[in-house]
Amino acid sequence: xxxxxxxxxxxxxxxxxxxxxxxxxxxxxxxxxxxxxxxxxxxxxxxxxxxxxxxxxxxxxxxxxxxxxxxxxxxxxxxxxxxxxxxxxxxxxxxxxxxxxxxxxxxxxxxxx
Amino acid sequence: xxxxxxxxxxxxxxxxxxxxxxxxxxxxxxxxxxxxxxxxxxxxxxxxxxxxxxxxxxxxxxxxxxxxxxxxxxxxxxxxxxxxxxxxxxxxxxxxxxxxxxxxxxxxxxxxxxxxxxxxxxxxxxxxxxxxxxxxxxxxxxxxxxxxxxxxxxxxxxxxxxxxxxxxxxxxxxxxxxxxxxxxxxxxxxxxxxxxxxxxxxxxxxxxxxxxxxxxxxxxxxxxxxxxxxxxxxxxxxxxxxxxxxxxxxxxxxx
Numbered sequence: 124x125x126x127x128x129x130x131x132x133x134x135x136x137x138x139x140x141x142x143x144x145x146x147x148x149x150x151x152x153x154x155x156x157x158x159x160x161x162x163x164x165x166x167x168x169x170x171x172x173x174x175x176x177x178x179x180x181x182x183x184x185x186x187x188x189x190x191x192x193x194x195x196x197x198x199x200x201x202x203x204x205x206x207x208x209x210x211x212x213x214x215x216x217x218x219x220x221x222x223x224x225x226x227x228x229x230x231x232x233x234x235x236x
Numbered sequence: 237x238x239x240x241x242x243x244x245x246x247x248x249x250x251x252x253x254x255x256x257x258x259x260x261x262x263x264x265x266x267x268x269x270x271x272x273x274x275x276x277x278x279x280x281x282x283x284x285x286x287x288x289x290x291x292x293x294x295x296x297x298x299x300x301x302x303x304x305x306x307x308x309x310x311x312x313x314x315x316x317x318x319x320x321x322x323x324x325x326x327x328x329x330x331x332x333x334x335x336x337x338x339x340x341x342x343x344x345x346x347x348x349x350x351x352x353x354x355x356x357x358x359x360x361x362x363x364x365x366x367x368x369x370x371x372x373x374x375x376x377x378x379x380x381x382x383x384x385x386x387x388x389x390x391x392x393x394x395x396x397x398x399x400x401x402x403x404x405x406x407x408x409x410x411x412x413x414x415x416x417x418x419x420x421x422x423x424x425x426x427x428x429x430x431x432x433x434x435x436x437x438x439x440x441x442x443x444x445x446x447x448x449x450x451x452x453x454x455x456x457x458x459x460x461x462x463x464x465x466x467x468x469x470x471x472x473x474x475x476x477x478x479x480x481x482x483x484x485x486x487x488x489x490x491x
Contacts, residue, residue: 126299131278134305138295139285141309142316147342150323154331154338158324161457166321168424168456171415173314173449174408175425176432177290180445181405183433186301189440191433199402206406210413216348217257219413223406224264228399236398 178203197234202226247370250356254348254371255378261289262379264403266386268296271397279387283380288346290315292383293404298442300397307442314446322350329357330365337365344372347411420460420473428452 126134149158182199185192194200205226210219227236262283269279269292282292291312298308323345330341349372356363356371415421428448436444463474 126273128275128278130305131274132281134295134308135278135282135285137305137309138282138291138312141312142286142288142291142319143343145313145316146319146323146345147339148323149320150327150330150342150345151335151338153324153327154333158327163321163324164460165453165457166318166324168421168453168460169321169449170318171412171421171425172428172452172456173318173445174412174415175428175452176445176448178405178408178412179429179432180436180442181402184436189436189444191437199405202402203405203409206409207413210410211416214414215257216407216410217253217260219410220257220264220403220406221260223409224260224399224403227402228396231396231399 196236198227198230198236201230201234243367244370247367248374250352251349251371251374254352254375257348258375258378259382261403261407262382263386263389264400265289265292265296266383266388267390267395267400268293268300268386268397269383270387270390272296272299274299274387276384276387276391280380280384283383284376285343287344287376287379288316289379289407290347290404293401293407297401297404303442311442311445314449318347319345322347326350326354326357326368329353330368333365337369341365341369341372344369344376346372346375349375351414416477418474418476420456420463423473424452424456424459427455 180186182196182203183191183193185195202223206219206223209222210216213219230236265283266279269282270276272295274282274296282295286292286295294311294315295308298311323342326345330338333341352371353363353368357368412425416425431448431451432445434444435447436442438444439447460474463469463471468474
């Protein structure tokens with residue numbers, strides 16, 4: 124399926140709506156009333172669960188066949204360990220991303236990516 | 237010490253580290269969007285309107301595997317759902333502003349400017365909703381320009397996309413690390429990893445991500461609730477762990 128610029132434009136507008144809803148609605152509702160505790164408690168675990176699932180998809184899954192590849196992408200696994208340590212210690216987003224890119228580029232010369 | 241600095245310059249100084257860190261990620265994102273078929277105009281537009289690194293990388297990688305539009309939108313929704321939490325935790329600080337202001341504030345809210353604003357609101361009594369909106373707009377400007385640069389570079393030189401694509405994984409790893417507050421968060425992270433592998437293998441689609449996220453986050457919520465009811469806030473699983481950070485920490489947890 125090849126998308127035209129018009130399709131891209133529609134996708135962008137729909138994406139904006141999808142992105143806007145979760146950002147605006149709670150902000151609007153809870154700027155006049157209290158946040159229910161259960162909602163906050165549950166939402167606390169959404170980011171960590173989702174981000175982990177996304178990292179696992181990139182590092183351990185073949186996204187064409189959706190099969191588990193174990194340690195096939197060794198370059199990404201090693202780079203991820205490094206990024207995790209540096210991110211935890213430095214708390215710097217920019218450093219973590221740049222280091223991750225450099226590490227994966229160098230490791231890709233020695234290991235499968 | 238210059239005390240007569242205009243407000244916009246002061247706010248700009250606060251936003252500077254954030255804006256600079258957007259440059260490499262924005263460029264990488266622009267390159268990928270270009271490879272996914274977006275022209276520079278569309279790349280600029282998506283950066284302005286959606287303004288979310290995660291979402292834009294997701295759009296790029298799903299377009300390259302020819303995912304249908306509804307699948308992309310469902311994935312985006314779950315990816316953007318975390319802003320519900322960020323939005324609600326900032327809401328107490330933007331009380332009394334107009335609906336129009338909230339509208340603009342919500343459009344350009346994202347993870348990183350949230351972290352900056354949350355910290356400023358919590359520690360600086362002088363920090364106003366207007367300043368917070370300014371931080372959002374500075375970061376939006378840097379993000380959009382970096383994406384445009386990436387989009388144009390992508391036209392000129394060829395780059396190994398598998399490597400550029402890793403920028404998103406590094407970004408998510410960073411965000412996981414920022415979320416770690418206690419041993420339960422680490423346990424839930426591992427639980428979600430196992431669930432993600434199983435559910436994606438079974439469902440053969442990215443819906444597996446949604447399933448894993450829902451089950452793992454509910455499990456975290458239920459386990460914490462149970463532990464708190466048993467009075468184990470300071471126990472093995474819920475005791476706070478602090479990183480040995482040498483730099484000033486911008487915390488995302490609502491302390």
